Amino acid sequence: MGRLCVGLLAAAFAIFHLTTSWRGSLSTLQQVYVHLGFAMVLIFLTRPCVSQDSRFAKIRWFVDLPLAAMSVVVSAYPVVNFLDIARRGAGDPAEIAVIFGVIAIVLVLEATRRMVGWALPLLAAIFLVYAFVGPYMPMILAHRGFNLERIAATLYLTTNGIAGTPLQVSATYVAIFIIFAAFLDVSGAGKFFIDWSYAALAWFRGGPAKVAILGSALMGTINGSAVANTVATGTFTIPIMKRAGLKPAFAGAVEATASSGGQLMPPVMGAAAFIMVEIMGRPYSDVLVAAALPAALYFIALFAMVDFEVARQGIRGVPRHELPSAWKIFKEGWHLIAPLALLIYLLVIVRYTPVKSAFFATLAVIAASWIRSETRMGGRRLFAALRQGGLGMLEVAAACAAAGITIGVLMLTGLALRLSGILIDFSGGNLMVLLVLTMGVSIILGMGLPTSAVYVVLATLVVPAMVKLGVDPMAAHLFVLYFGVMANVTPPVAIAAYAGAGLAGADPSRTGLIAFRLALAGFILPFLWVFNPALILQGPLVQIILATATAIIGILSLAAGVQGYLFQSAARWYERILLVVGAVMLIKAGIVTDIIGIGCIGAAIASRYAIGAVTLPTMVPAASAEPGRGE
Structure with a gap:
């Protein structure tokens, strides 16, 4: 019964976003808090406070259900009272709004902890403390300090807090693209990409490894998570690589490196790309075009790394007569490519908004699936796609809400305006020093945070300093994004590589080191397009x-x-x-x-x-x- 309720709630979450994508979003606070309310309720229902195997498992309902109920209440208040909130402003909040604001902050931090771990909530908590103790900080960080009422009202009731740019993007762009990805997956597009890649490439030397690269690149167009991509494609590709003669650690590393690169592959590029659009105020097509060549160079480098390694080891391909026909697979599944082609056409040629483009592309998935009986999306598949889409939004929503708290404090205290000067002074005005510092911070944050959260924090803190030192804004934003992604394959916490190691039955540390070596181009290219924007087609x-x-x-x-x-x-x-x-x-x-x-x-x-x-x-x-x- 509980599973059915979660499924219905997740499907309703997805239907809400499909509806607003077609009819238009609600007011900002309403759209954001409906989105956050759904997300927090689902998080508290699907991520219990104690393990289900624990002897205290029954206690969870006395903790998780009240938290879910409070999530509904604090999310409903701004939705119902948005006109009164707009009239009062953060300077004159209602007493109940302050109470709800404190509860909302606590709920967001707890929901984020359950979804992505301790790092992001701790970062937000540190900034919350900073908002109180400003008068006692060193001169360079000092501010006048704020009381609980002002902090709670600002973070809860304005668009400079929880409902800030990150969660606004999550509640519009990201949501509909996650739903689109879920529909593609349920329709069989992911399986088609892998099957076709295997038939087309497995006969090359080390072919199974090249299947992993191409398959992960294609899956990256519909999946914005390096770990999820590793698990989804690695389940198939890693055993084949091992049977072909590749060592387990190398097989896991290839899959992790390719899957991480999937986050850099247009047209979707994960949630961070849409946040970039909002922060930069540039059309999504500009980001797509700028990211195309770097992504291609990344995968060319990875392809060559793998080819030279398997050649050095003398590993052969799978005989042609043992492989299915790539042409036959393409004929059976070509219709599943049509929604992606339509998405690119609407984004680049017609210049529809990303939200409207993804909505029509989602409808195209349903229509295309009916071309063949094997992929046809009937009632059960439609429900599965809606459920998967709703649950797929949880991590991004939680991370963006917590990032909004951090950014809200930065804006409230004025630190965001001073930070660029601080960073420039710290680097001595040397661009290379600033870039190296940025790379290090991106990788460190990326070890514990989702790519979108890393990007949001550094786009606010560091990118303005890079731009002041003469870096092209697009180059600066892509620089931060790339190193947030590269954190997934950077030891000692190479999370995507560890996922690949688990599937391969290999040593995680060794797998991480190999993945780092395979991804070297991804660590070099960002520096190069900073100094030569021609590599981002400018x-x-x-x-x-x-x-x-x-x-x-x-x-x-x-x-x-x-x-x-x-x-x-x-x-x-x-x-x-x-x-x-x-x-x-x-x-x-x-x-x-x-x-x-x-x-x-x-x-x-x-x-x-x-x-x-x-x-x-x-x-x-x-x-x-x-x-x-x-x-």
């Missing part, structure tokens, strides 16, 4: 083409140097150094660096000639070979 066409060509050569050289493989044989230590140095020089735009890079790579190739090892580099499939490890 600038003259000739400059973009040149930057793209040299970047591709550079990342291929980086892969060869890191994996120690060049022209069908193991590279010597000095050749690897030349390749890596040449890669860095080529990826960084500039005539001098390009000449140095070409010279280093040329020297490595000349060394191969000297020992007679040069043949054309290849990713040629071993169609007739038996799968397994070569001699």
Whole structure:
């Protein structure tokens, strides 16, 4: 009975967002608090305060049900009284509003703790304490201090707190795209992507690993979570990689690295992309275009890393006669691509809003599913998609609400306005120092927070300082986003790699180190487009083409140097150094660096000639070979 109630509530949550996507959103406070109310109730019902296996399991209903009931009350108050709230403002709140505000803050922190752990609630709690103790802080951080009434009213009743930009985006853009992803998944699109990738690529050397890369990139268009993507595609790809001869740690690392990159793959790019649109005030199509080339370079680098590694180990592909027909799979599932094509068309060509585009794309999923009986979405599948969509919003909603508390305190105390100057002073006005600091903070925060929460915090705290030092705003926002994603494969807390290790039965630490190595391009590229915006497709066409060509050569050289493989044989230590140095020089735009890079790579190739090892580099499939490890 409880499971059915949760399912109905989650489906109602999804239906609310489908309705407002079509008819238009409610007023800001109403839209946000209906969204938050649904989310908190579902969190308290699905994430119990004690484990169901505990001997205290029965106690949960005396804790979780009251918390769910209070969530309804504190969320309903702004929805019903939004006109009175607008008239009074935060400076003259009703007494009951202050009480509800305190309760709402506590509920948001507890709901976030249950969904994403302690890190984000603790960060918000630290800032709440800061709001009270401002007069006692050092001069650079001091402010006049605020009482409980002012803090509660500001965070609860204004759009500079819980109902701030992060939760507004969650309640509009993110919600409908999560629903769209759920409909695609239930329709069978995810299975189609994996099946087609396997049929198309598994016959290449190390083909199963390349299936994981392509499948995860395609799944990334409908799934914004690195861990969820790892688990969803890794369940299929990791066992196949192991059967092909790849070691368990490497198989788990490949899947984790590819799945993390899925968050960077347009057109969806996870929740952070939509928050970026709102913060920057730019059309989503601009973000999509700017992110396209970096995402492609990331996956090209990963593809090359994997290819060189499996070639070095002598691992073959799956014989063609053992694989299903890629063309047959495509003919049976092509209709599942149509909703994604429609989404891109509406976003880029027609220029509909992301919300309206995703709504029509969701309807297109239902319509397309009826083309074949195997994918047809009847009543049961529609309910499953609505339920999955409703439950899929919980983590983002909780994280965005807690991030809103942090940002609300920053705005209330004025620290947000002063922080850019503080960071610039701390870095000595040196852009590279600021970028390195930003990278470090992004990775540290990303170890304990969802990517969207990392992005929200740093877009508020750090991006303004980067822009003041001359960084293009789009480059600055993408820089922060990328390192929030890279935290998923950065030891010691490489959470996506640990998920991959669990599926592969491998050592988590070793899997994390391998994933970090495979994702190296993702750590280098953000620095490069900061100094050369042509890599995010900004600038003259000739400059973009040149930057793209040299970047591709550079990342291929980086892969060869890191994996120690060049022209069908193991590279010597000095050749690897030349390749890596040449890669860095080529990826960084500039005539001098390009000449140095070409010279280093040329020297490595000349060394191969000297020992007679040069043949054309290849990713040629071993169609007739038996799968397994070569001699």
